[in-house]
Amino acid sequence: MISSLVPRIYERVWRPLWSPLLMAGRRDERAMALQMLAIEPGDSVLDVGCGPGNFTRAFGRASGDGLVVGLDASRTMLEQAVREANPPNVRYVRADAAALPFPDAGFDAVCCFAALYFIEQPLRAIDEIVRVLAPGGRVALLASVVRGPLPASAADAVVRRATGTRMFGRDALTRALAERGLTDVQQRVAGLAQFVSARAEDS
Ligand SMILES: C[S@@+](CC[C@H](N)C(=O)[O-])C[C@H]1O[C@@H](n2cnc3c(N)ncnc32)[C@H](O)[C@@H]1O
DSSP: OOSSHHHHHIIIIIHHHHHHHHTTTOOOHHHHHHHHHTOOTTOOEEEETOTTTTTHHHHHHHHTTSOEEEEESOHHHHHHHHHSOOOTTEEEEEOOTTSOOSOTTOEEEEEEESOGGGOSSHHHHHHHHHHHEEEEEEEEEEEEOOOSSSOHHHHHHHHHHHHSOOOOOTTHHHHHHHHTTOEEEEEEEETTEEEEEEEOOOO
16 A cells, blocks of 8 residues: 555555455445445544545545544545545544544444445454544444465464454454443355444443
């Protein structure tokens, strides 16, 4: 993601190519994100690992005058994000998902799509996502999932060595969210991808 080419082609070429392959033909991720996050007008939304803002902009439109922040570690991805036609309530921040530069409980919804498997410390990122979630807030994750006969640890080792990306066990993310006190944890598996949603308890 550090080259300047990938950010330019990511949204319109790269992602439309690999996403249906990974997700057994599914192409409705934006609708799924919006449904899982249940964004209301005025909600504040954080998009962790936002890349060129391909989901962030949709969140901006859904939240109307709420603040929507796209966060990414890559300068070139964020440069592409700000080149796009962003709604006026969208801002971008360069930071590490494992150390979110925000106070506790500041966001009504937090999305992390197609980024956890790149993040060096994914459980630390989940700690941070839960920390910044307001009471009653919603979280939506899209990540890899191990299918088939190989144990999760073996599949992860093989894929990580070949591609540098992590494979999560079937219940690794649902368990991580439940252990951190989130409720209504739900998972949908499509191909080698898992969509996971959950909510923070109301205060
Ligand atoms: C495949 S893109 C996902 C973009 C968008 N969310 C989507 O679903 O299409 C993954 C992004 O995660 C970012 N990323 C990787 N590790 C990160 C970290 N530790 N903190 C923040 N962003 C990170 C990369 O820079 C990249 O832009």
